[in-house]
Amino acid sequence: MLPVPHDQTRGRYIHETARSLARLADVKVFFQTMRYPDVPLLRPRSFIYGEVERGYTLDGIDVDAFDYPALPVISRVLNGHVAGWVLKPRVQAFRPDVVLAYWVYPDGYAAVRVARALGVPCVVGALGSDIHVRSGINVVMTRKTIASADALLTVSEAMRRASIRDYGALPERVHTIVNGFNTSVFRPGSQLEARRELGLAEDGRYMVFVGRFVEAKGVLELLDAFSQLAAQDPKLRLVLIGDGVMRDALMARVAASGLSERVLVPGGVPPLEVARWIRACDLLTLPSWSEGYPNAVVESVACGRPVVATDVGGTAEIVDERNGILVPPRDVERLRTALREALDRQWDHEGIAERMRRTWDDVAVETLQVCESVVALRRKT
Template identity: 30%
Template structure:
């Protein structure tokens, strides 16, 4: 990416009179007691300055009151953004992969009709269902659509292998596709000639704070080395390999603490692994962290580690760099496209605890140049990423 991105002023003036419709599987609710696809809201925060109005439609699966998302998500508005959470039904046949019921397209159309929503341009997030819905709305309303494909590498590869007509339509139908890494662009060009590589970004909430100050606020020792990691506790994130690596690290030095933030179905298994390996004094699962603590943890650590088995382009990587901290992560998805120099972090083979341990030890022993990391991070602010996206909008709206 180029940090000095310009947008055609005449095109900006034209778009300023228009309304952007954003389709996303989830969106944080009004008080952020429900948080999902937060990066979409961060992106919207930058894009809304370029449009007269933004409309966000995030279908919520109807659960008859049993699930948190259904209970907490209610329509709301702020600034020039309107957010709608229509209730929908989606029932897959897990044993075949087929879909028995999915009315999300229908309820999005009903929401548009019910609230008399008028829009000029559509931006869909993820291939299914938003990308497909965006294509169908393009056909019905004659409005251009741009789809950003955020899927992690494994998910994306499965979509390609499926060769499903609806997935293929979701990729061939938009006026343009955006992929969050560069390596998958040639694959997508088999479906659509207009494909752009634009990474995720980080919000202004992530900025450098003195490590000692951040640690004081989190009651962390100033004398210990701190490794921080964050993500959903699922197998794909590879936290078991990080725990294994800490066993190796603790055999070589006794001043390293590892904190893992996030919730998920793997928590019990990961805690069992920590207990069996007698690492409870060095590895701690933090659970879900409030949004206002994430930047503190990023700044309190010596290094951030992401041991994922596959990714698209992890937002936490950009947030880490935005805090001026080095990133140690696996060579998956778009990670090597961002960590292009050992000045910004170290890359690791996925599913390799020994390699991860040695890279963490090397990173902890190294003097990092925070200013150089921050200079690299500037190109990935959501403000600059939004300018890249606006250039694509301008091309399809021309």
């Protein structure tokens, strides 16, 4: 879960956390990805797939990129084991005091197995779907990983409660460390200036979505709500930032609705461009079916822009009546009404941004504290 050439928006929060941690400790990042057969029917369909070359680098962190063989669905029960076998000699050579892994299964499971074999503690970080959207064997393996980890990190209190309730996590081992943001990138700024830089109409009305183009992000409901609003407001535009397996289907749906000129799709863009688009727009919307602690919402608030989002996961820990509106998931009518209300309301943009101050350095400090606590506990026993 790190940014890759074919999907620069993926895992940005882990990259930021690792980069800040590297300023506090000696950090080696083992970036393992699955390698699927070069056969169309044996390639994953739930995410954008691409191979990561060995020698791949990322700013601010020491990366060792490698892969292991996998098959969609078929190898799911084995992925954690295979990943562990490939990972172990690399970690063993580094000789860490503690192993920190993100994404509970298969990555976290592999890390726990390696840490146990090497006699060091392991902290596993859960991000959202790896807790909220599990089924079949993934549920079993997620439960095993959480039971074996020395500590579990969650990005919201809602996720902490879910891990305890649904997976039997011991409360004393679960720590909520909410995401931060890059304060030098996501900050208030002139909407007019941002629109001029992006070539947007100065008197237009713009809504922005930032996320993966997958069904669970609510993009179909968003298009339905937008089409209704667009019929009443000729100046309204929708900006879709990101990419995903549904891109072609979404574009076909947009074309069929006759809205191609009113839906802008910049694609997956770097953080500086994301921030510029957010500042240029009137609001950000994220109608997901589930979330951990959505960074897009944090970044919008940090830029002083209101949010219309679904009341799922930790979103309610960010959004309240002063900076946005929450709606139920999969409810097009409530989403449409909330978007209209948010567009028409006068917001205190400076006040919205003022309340968001958490940085990735804060996240790194708290993460290191948990790592240090499990190391100290292991040395006592």
